Amino acid sequence: xxxxxxxxxxxxxxxxxxxxxxxxxxxxxxxxxxxxxxxxxxxxxxxxxxxxxxxxxxxxxxxxxxxxxxxxxxxxxxxxxxxxxxxxxxxxxxxxxxxxxxxxxxxxxxxxxxxxxxxxxxxxxxxxxxxxxxxxxxxxxxxxxxxxxxxxxxxxxxxxxxxxxxx
Numbered sequence: 001x002x003x004x005x006x007x008x009x010x011x012x013x014x015x016x017x018x019x020x021x022x023x024x025x026x027x028x029x030x031x032x033x034x035x036x037x038x039x040x041x042x043x044x045x046x047x048x049x050x051x052x053x054x055x056x057x058x059x060x061x062x063x064x065x066x067x068x069x070x071x072x073x074x075x076x077x078x079x080x081x082x083x084x085x086x087x088x089x090x091x092x093x094x095x096x097x098x099x100x101x102x103x104x105x106x107x108x109x110x111x112x113x114x115x116x117x118x119x120x121x122x123x124x125x126x127x128x129x130x131x132x133x134x135x136x137x138x139x140x141x142x143x144x145x146x147x148x149x150x151x152x153x154x155x156x157x158x159x160x161x162x163x164x165x166x167x
Contacts, residue, residue: 069137070157071116076133078163079122085133086117087159093138097146099160101131106146110138132162 036042073088085096096118098107102125109126112118118133120126127133134146136158147156 068157069140071135071137071159074133074135074159074161076161076163076165081122083120083122083127083133083163084117085120085135085161087135089116089157090137091115092140095136095138095141097134097136098127099132099134099148101127127163129163132160134158134160 069090069092071087071089071094075086077084087094094113094116095108095110096113098109098120099105101107107126109118109120112120113135118135134148134153136146136153136156141156141158144156147153147158148160152158153160
């Protein structure tokens with residue numbers, strides 16, 4: 001025997017459509033324009049421009065105020081055994097040349113440089129009383145010809161002293 005309430009509820013079918021809207025109607029918000037200075041693209045552009053200007057100024061200041069490498073104030077001491085040359089300058093490698101010595105017109109003796117001084121043994125016959133010594137920063141003048149005129153010496157950061165000038 002069947003249940004009469006079950007039959008009656010099964011006989012009445014509910015419709016598949018909904019009577020009300022499930023989602024509320026949305027109203028369009030009023031479009032407000034934000035000022036240009038608050039736009040994200042403007043802020044990013046302004047920030048990168050400011051950073052580029054700061055980097056450029058720093059690089060210019062470093063290039064302008066960076067100390068240039070140069071040798072100065074040479075002191076030459078000539079004894080019977082050695083020729084001792086010392087000079088002032090930055091703590092960088094230096095080249096040393098003998099100009100007009102017994103070995104030829106220009107002789108590179110940079111291997112004798114230790115710091116900011118050089119000892120040239122007299123028995124090596126690298127210098128004589130007519131020789132001059134030229135000191136210049138090595139890295140600044142890499143691959144450049146050795147100049148002996150006053151403007152060339154200044155451009156190279158070099159200094160020249162002659163043995164005839166030694167006291």
